[in-house]
Amino acid sequence: MKLAIPTHAGNVDDHFGHCEYYTIFTIGDNNEILKIETLKSPEGCGCKSNIAPILSSLGVTIMLAGNIGEGAINVLNLNGIKVIRGCSGDVNKVATDYLNNSLTDSGLTCHSHENCH
Numbered sequence: 001m002k003l004a005i006p007t008h009a010g011n012v013d014d015h016f017g018h019c020e021y022y023t024i025f026t027i028g029d030n031n032e033i034l035k036i037e038t039l040k041s042p043e044g045c046g047c048k049s050n051i052a053p054i055l056s057s058l059g060v061t062i063m064l065a066g067n068i069g070e071g072a073i074n075v076l077n078l079n080g081i082k083v084i085r086g087c088s089g090d091v092n093k094v095a096t097d098y099l100n101n102s103l104t105d106s107g108l109t110c111h112s113h114e115n116c117h
Contacts, residue, residue, distance in 0.1 A: 003062035016068040052079040
């Protein structure tokens with residue numbers, strides 16, 4: 001399994017589509033982190049960029065995001081990536097919390113760019 005986190009300076013970026021890069025965690029059979037990589041974010045908003053198919057082609061199936069819009073969620077879902085919203089803080093801790101079943105989806109979705117910064 002692979003999970004991705006939109007990242008800025010080692011923390012979950014508050015706006016998925018404008019993150020600096022994605023931190024990608026490769027997870028082993030026993031829920032241990034086997035590898036951590038980064039992928040530079042493409043230009044443009046998350047729902048309009050080509051990031052979803054790129055992440056999917058790398059094997060990512062989970063996105064741990066902070067603020068994210070419905071358009072981006074739809075594009076990620078169409079590419080086989082489940083989204084958990086409302087994440088914040090250090091990406092390593094967020095990934096570990098997910099693996100320990102300590103994260104829940106906030107259910108909150110951005111409705112405009114101005115409301116999610």
